[in-house]
Amino acid sequence: MSDETNETSEQPVGETAEAPASPAAGPVPDEVPSSSQAAGEDTSSAPPAGEAPEADASEAAEEPEPEPVAEEPKKEDKKDVIPGANLEPIAIEPDAPELSAEERARLEAEEEERANREAELAAADSDSPADRAPAKMESGARFLATGKRKSSIARVTLLPGDGKFSINGRELAEFFPRPLHQTMVKQPLTVSGYEGNVDVRVRVHGGGISGQAGAVRHGIARALTEVDAELRGDLKRRGFLTRDARVKERRKAGFKKARKKPQFSKR
Numbered sequence: 001m002s003d004e005t006n007e008t009s010e011q012p013v014g015e016t017a018e019a020p021a022s023p024a025a026g027p028v029p030d031e032v033p034s035s036s037q038a039a040g041e042d043t044s045s046a047p048p049a050g051e052a053p054e055a056d057a058s059e060a061a062e063e064p065e066p067e068p069v070a071e072e073p074k075k076e077d078k079k080d081v082i083p084g085a086n087l088e089p090i091a092i093e094p095d096a097p098e099l100s101a102e103e104r105a106r107l108e109a110e111e112e113e114r115a116n117r118e119a120e121l122a123a124a125d126s127d128s129p130a131d132r133a134p135a136k137m138e139s140g141a142r143f144l145a146t147g148k149r150k151s152s153i154a155r156v157t158l159l160p161g162d163g164k165f166s167i168n169g170r171e172l173a174e175f176f177p178r179p180l181h182q183t184m185v186k187q188p189l190t191v192s193g194y195e196g197n198v199d200v201r202v203r204v205h206g207g208g209i210s211g212q213a214g215a216v217r218h219g220i221a222r223a224l225t226e227v228d229a230e231l232r233g234d235l236k237r238r239g240f241l242t243r244d245a246r247v248k249e250r251r252k253a254g255f256k257k258a259r260k261k262p263q264f265s266k267r
Helices: 002-009 054-062 101-126 179-192 209-227 229-237
Strands: 143-149 152-160 165-167 198-205
Touching (some): 152 209, 179 209, 209 229
Antiparallel strands (some): 152 198
Protein backbone atom coordinates (compact mmCIF):
# COMPACT_ATOMS: atom_id res chain seq x y z
CA MET A 1 0.00 0.00 0.00
CA SER A 2 2.75 2.43 0.67
CA ASP A 3 4.19 1.85 -2.79
CA GLU A 4 0.89 2.62 -4.54
CA THR A 5 0.46 5.81 -2.63
CA ASN A 6 3.91 6.86 -3.56
CA GLU A 7 3.22 6.26 -7.24
CA THR A 8 0.15 8.36 -7.22
CA SER A 9 1.85 11.15 -5.38
CA GLU A 10 4.68 11.14 -7.87
CA GLN A 11 2.32 11.93 -10.75
CA PRO A 12 3.04 15.40 -12.14
CA VAL A 13 0.78 18.21 -10.96
CA GLY A 14 -0.03 19.83 -14.36
CA GLU A 15 -1.29 16.53 -15.87
CA THR A 16 -4.82 15.36 -15.25
CA ALA A 17 -6.47 12.12 -16.05
CA GLU A 18 -8.36 12.23 -19.29
CA ALA A 19 -12.05 11.29 -19.06
CA PRO A 20 -12.98 8.32 -21.23
CA ALA A 21 -14.64 9.43 -24.42
CA SER A 22 -18.21 8.27 -24.79
CA PRO A 23 -18.72 5.87 -27.70
CA ALA A 24 -21.66 7.97 -29.06
CA ALA A 25 -19.82 11.26 -29.08
CA GLY A 26 -20.63 13.24 -32.18
CA PRO A 27 -20.41 16.78 -33.48
CA VAL A 28 -21.47 19.51 -31.08
CA PRO A 29 -24.89 20.84 -31.98
CA ASP A 30 -25.31 24.55 -32.79
CA GLU A 31 -27.92 25.10 -30.09
CA VAL A 32 -26.96 24.22 -26.62
CA PRO A 33 -29.85 22.67 -24.72
CA SER A 34 -30.98 24.50 -21.63
CA SER A 35 -30.21 23.24 -18.20
CA SER A 36 -33.74 21.99 -17.82
CA GLN A 37 -33.55 20.06 -21.07
CA ALA A 38 -30.14 18.78 -20.09
CA ALA A 39 -31.58 17.58 -16.85
CA GLY A 40 -34.29 15.71 -18.74
CA GLU A 41 -37.21 17.79 -17.43
CA ASP A 42 -40.46 17.87 -19.39
CA THR A 43 -41.10 21.38 -20.62
CA SER A 44 -44.17 20.61 -22.68
CA SER A 45 -46.47 21.21 -19.74
CA ALA A 46 -44.86 24.56 -18.72
CA PRO A 47 -46.99 27.60 -19.65
CA PRO A 48 -45.58 30.07 -22.10
CA ALA A 49 -43.82 33.13 -20.82
CA GLY A 50 -46.05 36.03 -19.86
CA GLU A 51 -49.09 33.83 -19.10
CA ALA A 52 -50.20 33.10 -15.57
CA PRO A 53 -50.60 29.45 -14.63
CA GLU A 54 -54.06 27.91 -14.78
CA ALA A 55 -54.07 27.32 -11.07
CA ASP A 56 -53.62 30.99 -10.37
CA ALA A 57 -56.43 31.92 -12.81
CA SER A 58 -58.77 29.46 -11.13
CA GLU A 59 -57.89 30.78 -7.70
CA ALA A 60 -58.54 34.37 -8.90
CA ALA A 61 -61.89 33.22 -10.32
CA GLU A 62 -62.83 31.55 -7.05
CA GLU A 63 -62.11 34.69 -4.99
CA PRO A 64 -65.34 36.67 -4.36
CA GLU A 65 -65.50 40.02 -6.02
CA PRO A 66 -65.63 42.97 -3.60
CA GLU A 67 -69.03 44.54 -3.25
CA PRO A 68 -69.31 47.83 -5.06
CA VAL A 69 -69.26 50.76 -2.69
CA ALA A 70 -72.16 53.11 -3.14
CA GLU A 71 -70.75 56.31 -4.46
CA GLU A 72 -71.90 59.46 -2.77
CA PRO A 73 -74.03 61.61 -5.01
CA LYS A 74 -71.88 64.36 -6.39
CA LYS A 75 -73.06 67.83 -5.72
CA GLU A 76 -74.22 69.57 -8.83
CA ASP A 77 -71.70 72.10 -9.94
CA LYS A 78 -73.17 75.51 -9.57
CA LYS A 79 -73.27 77.34 -12.82
CA ASP A 80 -71.25 80.51 -13.03
CA VAL A 81 -73.71 83.23 -12.17
CA ILE A 82 -72.69 86.77 -13.03
CA PRO A 83 -73.37 89.05 -10.05
CA GLY A 84 -76.05 91.55 -10.84
CA ALA A 85 -77.29 89.70 -13.92
CA ASN A 86 -80.85 90.09 -12.75
CA LEU A 87 -80.54 93.88 -12.55
CA GLU A 88 -81.76 96.14 -15.28
CA PRO A 89 -79.04 97.64 -17.45
CA ILE A 90 -78.19 101.27 -16.88
CA ALA A 91 -77.01 103.57 -19.59
CA ILE A 92 -73.46 104.54 -18.72
CA GLU A 93 -72.03 107.65 -20.23
CA PRO A 94 -68.66 107.20 -21.91
CA ASP A 95 -65.67 108.41 -19.97
CA ALA A 96 -64.75 111.96 -20.81
CA PRO A 97 -61.34 112.32 -22.45
CA GLU A 98 -58.55 113.44 -20.18
CA LEU A 99 -58.08 117.18 -20.37
CA SER A 100 -54.76 118.80 -20.89
CA ALA A 101 -53.25 121.16 -18.35
CA GLU A 102 -54.17 124.24 -20.37
CA GLU A 103 -57.81 123.17 -20.80
CA ARG A 104 -58.03 122.31 -17.10
CA ALA A 105 -56.64 125.72 -16.16
CA ARG A 106 -59.09 127.42 -18.52
CA LEU A 107 -62.04 125.56 -16.97
CA GLU A 108 -60.86 126.48 -13.48
CA ALA A 109 -60.59 130.14 -14.51
CA GLU A 110 -64.11 130.06 -15.94
CA GLU A 111 -65.48 128.50 -12.74
CA GLU A 112 -63.71 131.13 -10.66
CA GLU A 113 -65.10 133.91 -12.83
CA ARG A 114 -68.59 132.45 -12.58
CA ALA A 115 -68.28 132.29 -8.79
CA ASN A 116 -67.17 135.92 -8.69
CA ARG A 117 -70.13 136.96 -10.81
CA GLU A 118 -72.54 135.13 -8.55
CA ALA A 119 -70.96 136.80 -5.52
CA GLU A 120 -71.26 140.21 -7.15
CA LEU A 121 -74.88 139.58 -8.07
CA ALA A 122 -75.59 138.53 -4.50
CA ALA A 123 -73.91 141.72 -3.25
CA ALA A 124 -75.94 143.77 -5.72
CA ASP A 125 -79.16 142.19 -4.50
CA SER A 126 -78.22 142.92 -0.90
CA ASP A 127 -77.48 146.58 -1.69
CA SER A 128 -80.44 148.75 -0.76
CA PRO A 129 -80.96 152.40 -1.67
CA ALA A 130 -79.92 155.01 0.86
CA ASP A 131 -82.59 156.17 3.27
CA ARG A 132 -81.68 159.84 3.05
CA ALA A 133 -82.40 161.99 0.04
CA PRO A 134 -79.55 162.87 -2.37
CA ALA A 135 -77.90 166.24 -2.15
CA LYS A 136 -79.10 168.93 -4.51
CA MET A 137 -76.81 169.73 -7.41
CA GLU A 138 -76.57 173.18 -9.00
CA SER A 139 -77.35 173.41 -12.67
CA GLY A 140 -74.23 173.26 -14.76
CA ALA A 141 -72.21 171.58 -12.02
CA ARG A 142 -69.69 169.00 -13.13
CA PHE A 143 -67.89 166.45 -10.97
CA LEU A 144 -64.93 164.62 -12.46
CA ALA A 145 -63.16 161.46 -11.28
CA THR A 146 -60.94 158.72 -12.67
CA GLY A 147 -61.55 155.03 -12.09
CA LYS A 148 -59.16 152.12 -12.73
CA ARG A 149 -59.41 148.35 -12.85
CA LYS A 150 -56.76 145.99 -14.19
CA SER A 151 -55.40 147.83 -17.24
CA SER A 152 -58.58 149.84 -17.93
CA ILE A 153 -58.91 153.57 -17.22
CA ALA A 154 -62.27 155.37 -17.10
CA ARG A 155 -62.76 159.16 -16.88
CA VAL A 156 -66.18 159.81 -15.38
CA THR A 157 -68.21 163.04 -15.37
CA LEU A 158 -71.39 163.44 -13.29
CA LEU A 159 -73.97 166.04 -14.37
CA PRO A 160 -77.40 166.91 -13.02
CA GLY A 161 -79.96 164.99 -15.08
CA ASP A 162 -82.42 162.11 -15.19
CA GLY A 163 -80.10 159.09 -15.15
CA LYS A 164 -78.76 158.88 -18.73
CA PHE A 165 -75.53 157.01 -19.49
CA SER A 166 -73.11 157.81 -22.27
CA ILE A 167 -70.05 155.55 -22.49
CA ASN A 168 -67.75 156.38 -25.39
CA GLY A 169 -70.73 157.95 -27.14
CA ARG A 170 -72.95 154.88 -26.72
CA GLU A 171 -75.69 153.91 -24.32
CA LEU A 172 -75.13 151.65 -21.33
CA ALA A 173 -77.02 148.62 -22.75
CA GLU A 174 -75.17 148.96 -26.05
CA PHE A 175 -71.68 149.24 -24.55
CA PHE A 176 -72.24 146.66 -21.81
CA PRO A 177 -74.72 144.12 -23.21
CA ARG A 178 -74.38 141.77 -20.24
CA PRO A 179 -76.73 142.46 -17.31
CA LEU A 180 -73.92 141.65 -14.88
CA HIS A 181 -71.77 144.54 -16.14
CA GLN A 182 -74.75 146.90 -16.22
CA THR A 183 -75.54 146.07 -12.59
CA MET A 184 -71.89 146.53 -11.65
CA VAL A 185 -71.79 150.01 -13.18
CA LYS A 186 -74.98 151.14 -11.41
CA GLN A 187 -74.07 149.83 -7.94
CA PRO A 188 -72.60 153.09 -6.53
CA LEU A 189 -75.62 155.09 -7.75
CA THR A 190 -78.10 152.57 -6.32
CA VAL A 191 -76.42 152.48 -2.91
CA SER A 192 -76.12 156.27 -2.63
CA GLY A 193 -79.63 157.01 -3.94
CA TYR A 194 -78.46 159.05 -6.94
CA GLU A 195 -79.80 156.65 -9.56
CA GLY A 196 -82.08 158.62 -11.87
CA ASN A 197 -80.86 161.97 -10.53
CA VAL A 198 -77.58 162.41 -12.41
CA ASP A 199 -76.32 161.89 -15.95
CA VAL A 200 -73.09 159.92 -16.39
CA ARG A 201 -70.59 160.50 -19.18
CA VAL A 202 -67.63 158.16 -19.45
CA ARG A 203 -64.55 157.84 -21.62
CA VAL A 204 -62.96 154.45 -21.06
CA HIS A 205 -60.11 152.64 -22.78
CA GLY A 206 -57.77 149.72 -22.22
CA GLY A 207 -58.35 146.24 -20.93
CA GLY A 208 -61.35 144.03 -21.54
CA ILE A 209 -65.06 144.37 -21.03
CA SER A 210 -64.96 143.21 -17.41
CA GLY A 211 -62.06 145.50 -16.52
CA GLN A 212 -63.77 148.45 -18.14
CA ALA A 213 -66.95 147.85 -16.15
CA GLY A 214 -64.92 147.79 -12.94
CA ALA A 215 -63.13 150.97 -13.92
CA VAL A 216 -66.43 152.79 -14.59
CA ARG A 217 -67.82 151.71 -11.23
CA HIS A 218 -64.66 152.92 -9.47
CA GLY A 219 -64.84 156.27 -11.26
CA ILE A 220 -68.54 156.79 -10.45
CA ALA A 221 -67.91 156.02 -6.77
CA ARG A 222 -65.08 158.55 -6.63
CA ALA A 223 -67.18 161.17 -8.36
CA LEU A 224 -70.00 160.64 -5.84
CA THR A 225 -67.63 161.40 -2.99
CA GLU A 226 -67.03 164.76 -4.69
CA VAL A 227 -70.77 165.39 -4.75
CA ASP A 228 -71.37 164.33 -1.12
CA ALA A 229 -68.44 163.66 1.21
CA GLU A 230 -70.69 161.79 3.65
CA LEU A 231 -71.06 158.94 1.13
CA ARG A 232 -67.41 158.01 1.47
CA GLY A 233 -67.84 155.66 4.45
CA ASP A 234 -70.79 153.81 2.91
CA LEU A 235 -69.08 153.38 -0.46
CA LYS A 236 -65.76 152.36 1.06
CA ARG A 237 -67.42 149.73 3.27
CA ARG A 238 -68.83 148.05 0.15
CA GLY A 239 -65.43 148.19 -1.58
CA PHE A 240 -66.40 150.57 -4.39
CA LEU A 241 -63.58 153.01 -3.61
CA THR A 242 -60.86 150.34 -3.45
CA ARG A 243 -58.50 150.24 -6.42
CA ASP A 244 -58.49 146.62 -7.57
CA ALA A 245 -55.12 146.33 -9.30
CA ARG A 246 -55.16 142.55 -9.84
CA VAL A 247 -54.09 141.78 -13.39
CA LYS A 248 -52.99 138.69 -15.23
CA GLU A 249 -49.30 138.02 -14.67
CA ARG A 250 -47.12 138.42 -17.73
CA ARG A 251 -45.54 135.46 -19.45
CA LYS A 252 -41.82 134.96 -18.91
CA ALA A 253 -39.27 133.90 -21.51
CA GLY A 254 -38.95 130.12 -21.75
CA PHE A 255 -42.29 129.50 -20.00
CA LYS A 256 -45.63 128.42 -21.45
CA LYS A 257 -47.52 130.95 -19.35
CA ALA A 258 -46.70 133.18 -16.41
CA ARG A 259 -45.32 130.32 -14.29
CA LYS A 260 -46.02 127.16 -16.28
CA LYS A 261 -42.81 125.50 -17.40
CA PRO A 262 -42.51 123.31 -20.50
CA GLN A 263 -42.72 119.59 -19.83
CA PHE A 264 -39.34 117.84 -19.62
CA SER A 265 -38.77 115.20 -22.30
CA LYS A 266 -36.33 112.44 -21.40
CA ARG A 267 -36.03 111.23 -24.97
